[in-house]
Amino acid sequence: MRATIVVLTCLMFIAGGCATQRPVTDVMASGDRALSRGDYAGAVAEFEEVTNRYPGDWRAQYKLGLALIELGDYTPARRALEIAHTRRPQENAIVEALAEAMFRQGNxxxxxxxxxxxxxxxxxxxxxxxxxxxxxxxxxxxxxxxxxxxxxxxxxxxxxxxxxxxxxxxxxxxxxxxxxxxxxxxxxxxxxxxxxxxxxxxxxxxxxxxxxx
Missing domain, CATH: 1.25.40.10 (Tetratricopeptide repeat domain)
Known part of the structure; x- marks a missing residue:
């Protein structure tokens, strides 16, 4: 009986933890809003949440790179944009952003x-x-x-x-x-x-x- 209670408690804890994790679409939308109003630090926080969960999400990596450029954090911006470029090498917007990050780095x-x-x-x-x-x-x-x-x-x-x-x-x-x-x-x-x-x-x-x- 005691073992059953412990298992149920653990399951409830796990479920509660999952419930606090926002859907990726909501996080991306929040990041987009922050980016559009010039809240670049807020945008970074949102897009980093997505990239931490899904490192291969090229859209989140691209937008994270854009926000980091605006904050003057060119090295992490370039790193994010290189991931996005690897995933979508034909996207001109990513090429433009990656080139800008390199330029501002002085490379x-x-x-x-x-x-x-x-x-x-x-x-x-x-x-x-x-x-x-x-x-x-x-x-x-x-x-x-x-x-x-x-x-x-x-x-x-x-x-x-x-x-x-x-x-x-x-x-x-x-x-x-x-x-x-x-x-x-x-x-x-x-x-x-x-x-x-x-x-x-x-x-x-x-x-x-x-x-x-």
Missing amino acids: HEQLYAFLQQRVDKTQSVDSCLRLARYCIAIDDPDSAQHAIDLAMEWDGGRTAEPFIVAAELAQHVGDEARAMQLLQSGYEVNPHDRRIGQRLRALGMVPGPTMPR
Whole structure:
């Protein structure tokens, strides 16, 4: 009889413990709310609860990485994002976040190698332009130009984005005349892109068909 009572007590304790554990969907939703309102510490606490229970949950690892970046905790952010990237290597949002964590860590060589590998693997315009923008950010204009040239070749003049990034590089090295020419070329491809109009105006030119060449 005594043994039966002990067993029942243990079972009740276990059941009570399980009852206090929130469903993962509730924890994720709470983390999402915290992330959206800028409560990054609260978001970390929620997403860490999920990753502690389910380390392979790539969504929780990704969102944990985002919150940690905002808190300036770049090493654990990178670790979480690397797990997410391993689980979902094709997710561009994860690639962007992981690259940002590496950049803020100051690991520029690893960042370049990661993004160049992405270019080699995907052979996409987006990957080239991502590499170019980070090369600009780390003050490597030669590598940025190479990535832009490749993006323009692969894009074939279909979109304005390569011209926008090329103009960013031109401005970075102090060549505003070249930046203006590139933005004009981008305007010809897509005159509805507001970024081009804003940047042309910032350089003193009113966008439109009568722009001087």
